Each structure stands twice: as structure tokens, then as C-alpha cells.
Amino acid sequence: MFIEAQTKEIVSANILEVTAGTNSYQGGNYSHGGRTLFRLKDLACTYWSIKVDGVSTNHPSEIEIVLGGDCEAETFLEALEFTSRVLREKLRSTDVGHGKIGYSTINADIHE
Numbered sequence: 304m305f306i307e308a309q310t311k312e313i314v315s316a317n318i319l320e321v322t323a324g325t326n327s328y329q330g331g332n333y334s335h336g337g338r339t340l341f342r343l344k345d346l347a348c349t350y351w352s353i354k355v356d357g358v359s360t361n362h363p364s365e366i367e368i369v370l371g372g373d374c375e376a377e378t379f380l381e382a383l384e385f386t387s388r389v390l391r392e393k394l395r396s397t398d399v400g401h402g403k404i405g406y407s408t409i410n411a412d413i414h415e
Contacts, residue, residue: 306340318346325376333371339379342367 308324322342329337344365345351352361370379 304336304338306338308340312346317348317350319349320344320346327373327376329373331373333375335372337371337373337376339370339376340367341369341379341383 304326306324306326308322310320310322313319313321320343322344323340325337325339327337327339329335331337342365345363350362351366352359353363353366354360368379370376
């Protein structure tokens with residue numbers, strides 16, 4: 304199954320490669336063939352961990368999510384837009400000169 308995707312290398316103190324693409328709209332759910340790809344690859348110095356079904360993995364070299372179906376493409380896009388909005392707001396509230404980052408009180412299940 305072909306998914307047209309684009310890749311971007313993002314360079315800072317770490318180097319992260321992101322790939323995203325979709326072949327949706329295919330007219331329905333997973334069985335209609337629609338797939339959406341989201342991949343992150345550590346190219347240098349990225350510290351991260353992931354949790355899948357309660358099992359943590361530290362320092363993977365690559366994370367890939369493939370969603371099946373048209374609605375899944377739409378809801379995943381909405382989730383990424385929400386994430387982008389929240390992170391931009393939080394990073395704007397960073398007081399870089401004093402090394403402080405402003406956080407609201409949310410109890411997230413963060414694992415390290």
C-alpha cells in the first residue's frame with residue numbers, strides 16, 4: 304500500500320527526523336485502505352521514552368504510528384493540532400532568562 308509522505312530533518316541540540324503522510328480519503332474505515340503515517344526518528348541526541356499498553360521503552364531509535372481509516376486520519380490530525388497549540392502556548396510562557404518554564408497543573412502519566 305502506497306502512502307505519499309514527506310520527511311523533514313529538524314536540527315537543534317538534538318536532531319529529529321519527522322515523516323508524515325496519508326493516502327486518505329479512501330471512503331471509509333481500515334478495510335477501505337486508508338492509512339496515515341507518523342514517524343519520528345532520532346538522528347542525534349534525542350532523549351525520549353514511549354509507553355505502549357503500559358510498557359515503557361527508553362531511547363528508541365524510531366517511533367512509528369500507522370492509523371487505518373479516514374476518520375482516524377482526521378482525529379489524529381486534530382490531536383496533533385491540539386498538541387501543537389498546547390506546546391506553543393506553554394513554550395511562549397517560558398521565562399528563558401531565569402530558566403523557568405510555566406506549567407499548568409495537570410497530572411499526566413509521565414514515565415522516565
